[in-house]
Amino acid sequence: MITIALAGNPNTGKTSLFNRLTGSYEYVGNWTGVTVEKKVGVLKKHGGQLVDLPGVYSLNPLSKDEGVATYSLLHDQFSAILNIVDASQLERNLYLTLQLLEYGKPLVIGLNMIDVAKARGIRIDAELLSKRLGCPVIPIVARSGAGCDDLTRKLAATVDEQNPFVIDYGQTLEEAICQFASMVPENQGLPPSRWLAIQLLEGNGVVRDLLVKHIPVSALNEWMENTEKRVQEETDFKSIVHYIRIARGRCIQSLLASSVTNEGSHGTTLTDRIDQIVTNKFLGLPIFLLFTYLIFKLTFDWLGTPLSDGLDEFITGPLSDTLSSWLHAAGATEFIEALILQGIVAGVGGVIVFVPQIFILFFLISFIEDSGYMARVAMVMDKIMESIGLNGKAFIPMIIGFGCNVPGIMAARTIEQPKERLLTIILTPLMSCSARLTVYSLFVGAFFKQNQALIVLSLYLMGIILALTLAKLFSSTILKQESSFFVIELPPYRIPQLRILLQSTWEKGKGFIRKAGTFIFGGSVVIWLLSYAGPGGMDVPMDESFLALIGGSIAPILAPIGFGNWQAGAALLTGFLAKEVVVSTMNIIYVAPDLPTLQGVMADFFTPLSAYSFLAFILLYVPCLATVAAIKKETGSVKWTWFSVVYALLIAYIISIVIYQGGLLLGFH
């Protein structure tokens, strides 16, 4: 079977094209670093495999996601490379193309965003470009699908060998390349020696790691030093990296001169005008906060809550009644009926009612991601982030973490500095994810009817402020580092397409629904059984059940923070599985047929103050199971995984005790 690698600069639409060609759906956004892992899909038309690699500017990696791409090109078996090129940024994109062509694998170029280029007055003669590069060049628009069929046909036809593209690097370097070729062992399946030589000279660590397995380090170093010295002596360049860059640049200029005409007028573009407002001196930060506030208003007050209420009425009303009458008709035992209605419907249904709110939140996050605003937020936030030992890019994982912490933690890969990355991974779980939202919704509906959005916003802000404070603390103690750096590309704004937004929303939200069908379903059954059975047998009063016993064992610890009852203890323990399970557990424990009743019953166990303390505890106490697994995977360290669990518990307890005891002192209750 043929395998094709999809490579290109960040934010050129690789993932959009991947989705077009494979018919699958991957995460699409308008910011650098959307794809941080390689993904494999099956090509629609001819059944080959397509591997979506993270975007890279060159084959010489600087951050972890870039390393994935270069490593994969070197070590995985590809029959061809599909290079996606942003037609409106041809000069920069061709830099990678040249390196790929030098590599010598059959290559097809997808000239993407040809519509954007045209709108800017850039005209590209694809045929001429194809002739000069010696590979097919197909103009496409990945977002709409134009030209993609043509591209698929070309891909199917290009599986034979291709001669590497040769750039003249000048006599000095050419001699060194020849000399290098004699050092490289033959028949080891290595890439062309010419390509290896140039990449090595550019300081490519992945290539170096590969070469030291075949060539003695001393020989490599000697050759490199000699070459560097000769370049410095015989040319007027200070470094060989610069020299190679200029040689490639010259080649690109000559390609552009022959096949591209630019009749664009450089007036103020839409992007300029939007940037003038959103990155404005005075307005930048307030606008960001306003956006955040609007998102909350939409999710809770204006749109989400009415929809959730409607769904709740349906589940507790018609759905429960129908199920109940069916069960009667089928002659189900009382045990089965109780298990289904009080266990499963209460547990799963209690979480499902929040689906509208969660999908609205995901939709709005997708909108921000796809519009190009994300990179601006990173820039506006950089100064603040720098002062606490992070950089603006760390803000992106945190925003994504509002949806779900797991992809947030993955997104931290685009951060180049290892310590900043680790810090971001550890702190992202403090971002209040959508699963925690279900618990907030339940409680604010019961205790803070007048100020729902405000209370929830305060919890989100609490997470952010704590994350920033702890970042400062950790970066100046256990995670000290010498230099931090920040360079970010600000992509042009684009109007998000409804189709892509809906896809993205579904992609993010379907995990939530899947969890409801698995984790929460299973959890509900187990929790209900634990509440049904006790040391005294089956169908015991809830207070004498196993669940009461287990929850009661940690209740004394929870008393100082305001909720020393077994119900809260049991809910918190089960919440480690997934934070929504807290809601399921409460639905089962308080045997409430619907949301209003549940909220009424809760008033017997919580006061507004202890409810707020509970919410803060839920926000902070431990990352859920899936997040802990992601932290383990991304840090590769058991120590840091434990650290992130333990510090969260400590912080949660401290904050809750401050809220509760402080609140009591101030006369709240």
Place this chain on the structure above:
Amino acid sequence: MFLADRRAGEKVRIADTSRMNELVKRRLLDFGIMEGSAIEVKRILPLGGPIAIEAGGQLIGIRRSDAKLMMVEVV
């Protein structure tokens, strides 16, 4: 003179980057921005925040502290 001294809307050419952080230089090189490149200062964020520069149709944000180390000349 340094990039950080220029005002928004000014066009300059990069003269010397030898004082700059290696990683920043590498990343800028990825964007094709190096000694000799023509750039335009697009936006300067407040309170010592980053500077947005345009080069070859791309918009890039860099830190003010790095801009203070980038020598430029007026074109």
